[in-house]
Amino acid sequence: MEVKLLSARFDVENCNKIEVALKNGAYSVLDKAFSMEPGEVTDEVKNSGLRGRGGAGFPTGLKWTFLPKQTEKPVYLAVNSDESEPGTFKDRYILVRDPHMLIEGIIISCYAIGSHDAYIYIRGEYTTQVKVLQAAIDEAYEAGYLGDKVAGNDYRVDVTVHRGAGAYICGEETALLESIEGKKGQPRSKPPFPAVEGLYGCPTIINNVQSIASVPYIVSNGADAYKAYGTEKSPGTHLFGISGLVEKPGMYELPLGLPILEVIEKVAGGVKGGKKLKGVIPGGSSTPVLLPEELETVTMDYESMAEHKTMFGSGGMVVLDEDVDVVKLVKNLIDFYHHESCGQCTPCREGLGWMLKIVKKIINGDGTLDDVNLLRELCDNIEMKTVCVLSAACTMPVRAFLDKFRHEFEAYVQ
Amino acid sequence: MAEMVKLSVNGQEVEVEAGKNLIDAVGAVGIEIPHLCYHPALGADGNCRMCLVGIEDGRPPLVPACKTPAAEGMKVQLDAEHIKKIQHDVMELELINHPTDCPICDQAGECALQDYYQKYDGQESRMTVPQVQKSKKLDFGCGVIHDQERCILCARCVRFTRQITKTGELGIVNRTDDARVTTFPGRPLNNRYALNVVDLCPVGAMTSSDFRFKQRVWFLTRDKGICHGCSKGCNIFIDHHKEKYKDDIIYRYRPFVNEQVNGYFMCDEGRMTYKKENQDRLLVAKANNAESIISSAVDSLKNSISSSNKPVFLVSPNCSLEQMYAIKKLGEAKGATVSGFSDGYILEGDGDDFLIQDDKAANRAGLELLGVDTTKEAFESAMKEADLLVNFNNDLAKSYDAAALDELIGDCKFAMVATTQDALTEKAEIAIPAASYSEYSGSVINTDNILQMFNKAVVKNEPFDDIVNIVSRIGGDVNENSAAWAGMKASVPALKDVEPEQIPEQGLALNS
Numbered sequence: 001m002e003v004k005l006l007s008a009r010f011d012v013e014n015c016n017k018i019e020v021a022l023k024n025g026a027y028s029v030l031d032k033a034f035s036m037e038p039g040e041v042t043d044e045v046k047n048s049g050l051r052g053r054g055g056a057g058f059p060t061g062l063k064w065t066f067l068p069k070q071t072e073k074p075v076y077l078a079v080n081s082d083e084s085e086p087g088t089f090k091d092r093y094i095l096v097r098d099p100h101m102l103i104e105g106i107i108i109s110c111y112a113i114g115s116h117d118a119y120i121y122i123r124g125e126y127t128t129q130v131k132v133l134q135a136a137i138d139e140a141y142e143a144g145y146l147g148d149k150v151a152g153n154d155y156r157v158d159v160t161v162h163r164g165a166g167a168y169i170c171g172e173e174t175a176l177l178e179s180i181e182g183k184k185g186q187p188r189s190k191p192p193f194p195a196v197e198g199l200y201g202c203p204t205i206i207n208n209v210q211s212i213a214s215v216p217y218i219v220s221n222g223a224d225a226y227k228a229y230g231t232e233k234s235p236g237t238h239l240f241g242i243s244g245l246v247e248k249p250g251m252y253e254l255p256l257g258l259p260i261l262e263v264i265e266k267v268a269g270g271v272k273g274g275k276k277l278k279g280v281i282p283g284g285s286s287t288p289v290l291l292p293e294e295l296e297t298v299t300m301d302y303e304s305m306a307e308h309k310t311m312f313g314s315g316g317m318v319v320l321d322e323d324v325d326v327v328k329l330v331k332n333l334i335d336f337y338h339h340e341s342c343g344q345c346t347p348c349r350e351g352l353g354w355m356l357k358i359v360k361k362i363i364n365g366d367g368t369l370d371d372v373n374l375l376r377e378l379c380d381n382i383e384m385k386t387v388c389v390l391s392a393a394c395t396m397p398v399r400a401f402l403d404k405f406r407h408e409f410e411a412y413v414q
Numbered sequence: 415m416a417e418m419v420k421l422s423v424n425g426q427e428v429e430v431e432a433g434k435n436l437i438d439a440v441g442a443v444g445i446e447i448p449h450l451c452y453h454p455a456l457g458a459d460g461n462c463r464m465c466l467v468g469i470e471d472g473r474p475p476l477v478p479a480c481k482t483p484a485a486e487g488m489k490v491q492l493d494a495e496h497i498k499k500i501q502h503d504v505m506e507l508e509l510i511n512h513p514t515d516c517p518i519c520d521q522a523g524e525c526a527l528q529d530y531y532q533k534y535d536g537q538e539s540r541m542t543v544p545q546v547q548k549s550k551k552l553d554f555g556c557g558v559i560h561d562q563e564r565c566i567l568c569a570r571c572v573r574f575t576r577q578i579t580k581t582g583e584l585g586i587v588n589r590t591d592d593a594r595v596t597t598f599p600g601r602p603l604n605n606r607y608a609l610n611v612v613d614l615c616p617v618g619a620m621t622s623s624d625f626r627f628k629q630r631v632w633f634l635t636r637d638k639g640i641c642h643g644c645s646k647g648c649n650i651f652i653d654h655h656k657e658k659y660k661d662d663i664i665y666r667y668r669p670f671v672n673e674q675v676n677g678y679f680m681c682d683e684g685r686m687t688y689k690k691e692n693q694d695r696l697l698v699a700k701a702n703n704a705e706s707i708i709s710s711a712v713d714s715l716k717n718s719i720s721s722s723n724k725p726v727f728l729v730s731p732n733c734s735l736e737q738m739y740a741i742k743k744l745g746e747a748k749g750a751t752v753s754g755f756s757d758g759y760i761l762e763g764d765g766d767d768f769l770i771q772d773d774k775a776a777n778r779a780g781l782e783l784l785g786v787d788t789t790k791e792a793f794e795s796a797m798k799e800a801d802l803l804v805n806f807n808n809d810l811a812k813s814y815d816a817a818a819l820d821e822l823i824g825d826c827k828f829a830m831v832a833t834t835q836d837a838l839t840e841k842a843e844i845a846i847p848a849a850s851y852s853e854y855s856g857s858v859i860n861t862d863n864i865l866q867m868f869n870k871a872v873v874k875n876e877p878f879d880d881i882v883n884i885v886s887r888i889g890g891d892v893n894e895n896s897a898a899w900a901g902m903k904a905s906v907p908a909l910k911d912v913e914p915e916q917i918p919e920q921g922l923a924l925n926s
Contacts (some may be wrong), residue, residue, distance in 0.1 A: 058678040167589070184586070189481050190458045343567065343586070343593030344461045353591040357543035374540060381503040384476070385463050 001267055003229060004215050005237050006210065007253040010097040016132050018139035021100040029220040032149045033108045034268070036219075041112035045215060047223035049235040053090075054080055054171075055284060055314045057234075057302045058255035064113050064205055066195035073202040075372035077110050077118040078180065078194075081209045082171035083162055084123055086285035086298075086336060088316035090239035091209035093128040093251050098213075099136035105212040107150055107157050107270070108219055113205050116156045120209075121176050124164040134161055168340035172388050173206040174198075175342065201261045210239055222402055230256035234301035244281075244319035245272040256301040263300060264319060276280045276322040279404070283313020285333055286393030288400030289320070310400070326405040330398055331359045337394035348391035351382040354397070367413040375409075421488040436479035436490060437465055447492060448501060448534060450508070450526055450616050451568035452480035455678040456577060462568055464530070466500050467492055476500075478550075478748045483805070498534070505535035511546045511591060512617075513563045514539075520617030523631040527566070546591045554584075555602025556682060557623045558611055562594040566620035571595060571611035578679065578768075579605040595619070606770060610679045611781035613668055622666070624686070629655060629665045637871035638670055640858055642732050642851050644765075645773040647860035647921075648676035652688070652852055652871040661875045664688040664852060673865060674899070674920040681770050691852045691872070696835040700845035709880075711846045715804065716888040717828050718844065722802035725750035728793070729786060730808040731759055731775030734856025735865075736898035737881040738784050741806055743901065744890035751800070754781035755793035758812025771861050776851075779859035783908060783924075794822070802827045806881055807848060810838060830883055854880035855895060857914065864921040867914060 009015045009024050018026070046061025067075060079102070083091040094102055106118045113226055122130050137159050140146045148156045162180050164170045170179045174188035177199045198204025214236065218226045227235040234256040240263070243249045247269030254263065258282065264270060271277050279289045282298070288310040290298060298304050305312040320329070338352035358375050361367045379395035379402070385393075402409060417432040423445050430439035435458060437447045450462035458480035465479040468491030479490075491497055506525060516522040548562035572584045572595060583603045586593050597603065603611075612622045634653040649672040656662035657910040667688045669680035684919035699711035706714075719725055727745045729738055731754055738754075756775060765772040781788055790813075797803065803826050814822060816837065829844035839845045852872045859865050879887070886893035892901060895914070902909045908924050 055917065169589075189458075189478065338590055341590040343589045346461070346463050346504055346507050346566070349567065349591050349593060350510055353546065354507070354510055354541070354543070361543055371542070380501075381507070385466060385500060385504070387460060 001258060001263065002252055003237050003255055004253055005226075006094070006213055006227070006239060007097075007143050007251075009101065010093060015097060016099050016136055018100060018136065018143055021098070022143075023350055024101065026098075027104050027151065029104060029216040030107060030145070030153075033111060034151070034153045034155065038112050038114060039197060041108060041158055041219060043222050044219055045112065046227040048214075048218040049223070049233070050211060050214055050218060050226065051234065051302065052208055053083065053210035053214070053238065055286075055311075057312055060211045060214075061208060063195065063207070064109075066193065067113060067203050067205065068196060069318045071203055071296040072312070073154070074117060075115040075202040076202055077106065077113060077115045078173070078176060078199060078204055078206040079106060079118060079209055079212055080171060080176060080206055081120050081122040081126070081129075082168075082176060083126075083209070083314075084340075085169050085314050085316065086144055086333075087243055087281060087318045088284045088314040089241045089243070090251055090315065092126060092129055093239065094209055094213050095126065096132050096292065099133045100140065101216060102133075102209060102213045103140050103145065103159065105215040106159060107145065108215050109207065109212055110157045111150075111155060111203075115205070118157065118159045119180055120159060120161045121170065121180060122161055122163055123171075124166040130161060130163055137161065153279060167342070168336075169342045169388070169390060172390065175388070176206065177204065180260070184342075186344045189387050189391075215257045229303045231299075231303070233303050238300075238315045240300070240398065241314075241316040242268045242319070243316070245275070245321040246270065246319045247272055254300070255277040257299050257304075260298045260300050260317075261295050268319070271319060272322050273321075278320040278322050278324055278326075280320065281318040281397065282355070283311050284316045285318070285336065286397055287311040287313040288397050291404055326361055326401055326408045327359065330401050331356070331363055333397055333401075334359055334394060337390065341390060345386040345391070347382040347385045351378055352391065352394055354378065355382075355394075362409065362412045365412070369410065369413055370411045372402070372413060373408070419484055419488075421484055421486065421490060422661070423490045424493045425489075425887045430484050430701055432485070433483050434481050436467065436484055439484035440490070445492070447479045449480055449532075449771040450566060451570065453570050453573075453614060453678075456570055456573045456614070459569055459573065462504070462566065463906075464501065464504050466497065466504075468494050468497050469800060470900060487771035499702070501530075501534040501846070502537075505530055505536070506540070508566055509535070509539070509594055512566070513545070513561075513565075513752060516737070519564065519618040520621045520626055520631070521564075521615075523595040525618060526616035532556075548592075548594055549828040552596070553602070553623075554597055554608075554620075555604060556608030558603055558608055559621045559623050559626065560595060561619050561621070562596075564617050566596055566617055567593055567595065568616060569595075570614040570616070571620055574611055574614055575603070575605070578610075579607050581605040584611075585695075606681050606683065606766070607768070609682045609685055625666045633657075634665060635871075638868065639667075639871050640776065640866055640868045641667065641684045642688065642776040642858075643681070643687040643774065644771040645775055645778055645861035646676060646684075646769050646771050647858055647864070647866055648672075648680040648684055649866070650680060650684075654852070654872050656873075656875075662872050663692045664872060667894075672920055674923070675860065675866070676769055679769065679912055681896075683770070688852075690834065691850050693835050694836070695850070696830075696832045696839050696845060696847040699840065699847060700839070701761045701855055703843050708846060711844055712884065712887045715831075715844050715846060716826060718802055718829060719748055719750075719804065719888060721742045722748075722750075722798045724796075725802040725804060726793070726800040727752045728803060728805045728808045728810070729781065730806055731756040731773075731778040731781055731788075732851070733777060733780070733806060733881060734851070734858060735777065735780045735902070736856050736892075736895045737806070737885070738780050738786060739886040739898045739902050740882045740890050742786060743890070743892055744885050747891065748889065750804075751796035752786055752795040753796065754778075754788040755790055756788065756808055756813065757790060758809070758814070773861065774861070777858040779861065779863055780857075783859060783906060784902070797822055797826065799825050802829065804829045804831070805838065805842070806831045806885075807833055809834075809836075811836065831881055833878075848882055848884055849878045849880045853877060854882075856880075856882075857917070859924065860921075863924045865912065865917060865924050867917045
């Protein structure tokens with residue numbers, strides 16, 4: 001089931017070193033890219049149907065076209081490498097195993113959108129990753145792939161790595177911009193959207209690492225080659241992180257659209273110890289859980305997930321077996337999002353802390369049915385009332401757990 | 415004239431200014447959109463979420479009014495059930511960790527949380543788990559005391575120090591419900607406008623150490639006035655109260671919005687000048703160097719003027735235009751030299767580019783307009799020959815030290831019409847207590863040549879006369895403000911067309 005478009009060089013030893021990467025085809029797409037018009041590159045990406053791999057799934061090529069046609073200001077590319085969503089561990093592979101694929105993607109993307117300055121915002125905890133990435137960037141400068149004349153072309157691209165300081169919210173695109181600007185990482189109200197007014201008030205495109213890393217393949221092989229994988233509306237491949245209680249947890253590159261149960265069984269080796277499946281969190285911790293009976297019809301693409309009232313998200317799925325205590329799982333979830341709330345908007349700042357205390361009270365055996373109902377009501381009261389979607393990232397999965405496993409909560413309060 | 419657009423609020427069509435945010439735009443036609451973090455002087459931040467309104471057929475259908483410009487044809491939903499629910503829910507969340515210590519909170523009575531609870535929430539607390547605990551009674555400097563538990567993190571104070579004073583002493587540290595407003599270690603508030611954060615704070619998180627626990631705000635009478643602390647003439651609320659068996663005293667000044675003069679703010683020094691209205695007032699008259707009743711002192715002064723050959727009248731640059739005119743007229747009638755010498759009121763270099771002026775007098779422009787000489791030379795040369803100096807509340811101690819003052823006055827008979835008891839009134843043979851500016855009506859012209867009227871705010875148990883009346887009692891023709899205006903309109907070209915009753919609230923910019 002696995003295909004290796006993005007992960008083709010992942011198993012090549014020392015492919016983070018430029019000499020190894022070059023031998024294996026890195027930077028070979030640049031000649032083709034620079035022989036095209038920037039608009040043609042954008043069209044190719046647009047035609048490939050590549051959707052943003054950060055979680056929202058917004059078409060990458062379409063996003064690029066939102067830049068103002070005429071601008072006096074510099075255009076920036078910000079690469080979101082703040083991979084922090086629990087259950088998500090795909091970008092780290094790119095950063096460590098094939099950083100030159102990302103750098104090549106950045107060069108091509110910068111050329112397409114008319115940018116000369118790219119920022120890679122990397123999660124603070126990624127200490128190894130940042131070292132490997134920075135070393136790769138230094139090599140790319142030395143080899144002339146970055147700098148004033150990219151691969152001998154009359155085009156400048158500079159890449160700056162900006163380390164985060166450990167705040168999940170900085171993965172939110174506008175908080176990420178604030179953080180690069182040296183401010184406290186808090187999301188901005190939109191509009192204005194970053195494509196119009198982003199980093200330092202200039203037009204900015206923010207893409208996920210995997211999205212950018214997909215660009216060289218698309219430009220090299222053409223949109224049709226990419227679309228040969230996946231479904232019509234969710235084309236291509238994705239680096240899925242499968243974790244939780246399975247026999248073979250790990251990162252697997254798969255085409256989109258595969259039946260989820262088949263993947264768990266055949267790719268991840270099935271539920272650990274042959275236990276019964278309780279449910280699956282399909283795309284990172286913020287996506288609503290799916291029950292075994294729902295999973296039977298779920299395929300791993302944006303549309304199927306939406307049909308089942310959940311989200312494809314980051315493709316980081318967490319498999320739960322029959323022994324998982326859902327109430328304690330929910331406590332962990334809320335604990336995380338409460339801890340990571342930037343504290344800007346009232347509903348998220350105050351509400352998530354309240355929810356956490358309520359669920360702790362329930363676990364301690366002091367809860368009542370009123371508390372369960374209040375917890376459920378707060379999900380509705382908080383969600384979508386805030387500047388960004390962090391509060392929803394907490395309330396959506398919590399609501400699903402409460403609705404689908406209400407009996408487990410009731411058992412705690414009886 | 416600003417461009418107008420038609421939009422509907424709750425189905426009712428209104429015409430509002432285009433491009434203004436919805437809070438201000440529909441607020442101008444009397445429709446209130448609740449908000450906590452938005453402030454017209456600080457702009458929109460969008461963190462409180464209290465101003466979320468529905469936009470019918472809008473994309474998105476739910477927007478923060480503070481960040482949404484009014485546009486033609488917009489259908490704003492404010493009383494729809496889902497909007498009322500949001501207001502209710504946001505208020506519940508604002509309050510779950512709030513200490514609700516209204517009985518001991520200075521803000522009670524003028525607190526946005528109290529008002530909005532009554533208006534939009536009204537339910538009993540559902541908080542059955544422990545509240546977040548934070549620090550209280552933090553001394554932020556400049557007389558500002560902060561209570562982190564009462565704080566709703568609207569960041570108005572933070573934005574004030576960043577945008578207005580550009581001193582940036584305040585910030586919000588930590589995330590989630592552990593977020594709190596604080597100062598950098600060892601770097602407290604240090605600017606001359608710091609107390610404005612107390613006014614800006616919509617709740618009781620920022621209190622003034624000067625006002626704390628002094629008075630319940632619902633007992634205070636709020637009258638408008640003009641600060642006499644410098645020549646800016648900031649518009650103020652004079653918050654005063656007469657407790658039973660006590661006298662009417664002022665508890666605080668707060669800035670009153672006047673876009674043409676002071677905007678939304680005032681300086682801390684000006685704010686504290688209310689104390690001079692309460693304290694060290696001249697309460698007892700003096701005639702022939704001895705305490706007397708006021709009428710005897712008035713008679714004594716009247717006689718002194720009549721028998722004087724070379725009287726000098728010294729006017730304070732803080733006097734109202736009407737008082738200055740009355741004194742000037744009396745001076746002309748009695749052959750007195752009228753001077754407005756008051757160089758000591760000017761502190762060179764003390765002013766800034768915001769509100770604070772070098773000139774600590776409220777009406778120097780009035781002296782100039784009325785043609786009262788203010789030069790030191792003229793005053794001192796007149797004093798050399800003078801046999802009587804009548805000082806109308808001019809603080810000469812600002813211009814002369816004690817020895818110089820003795821030399822200046824010499825054998826000259828010295829009379830004071832004064833509001834404050836000080837070394838000058840001690841020295842004076844005759845002293846007549848007068849009403850201070852919170853106790854009379856009048857007009858002043860500020861440093862930008864804006865004419866402003868103010869009305870009597872405080873009524874003392876034993877009120878003293880306005881200097882206009884005192885001047886009349888010692889022989890002047892002008893016996894009230896209207897008479898002064900009639901005279902000024904006839905003799906001062908710049909005031910020819912000014913109708914004192916029609917001076918707009920924002921003041922009148924004089925062209926000359």
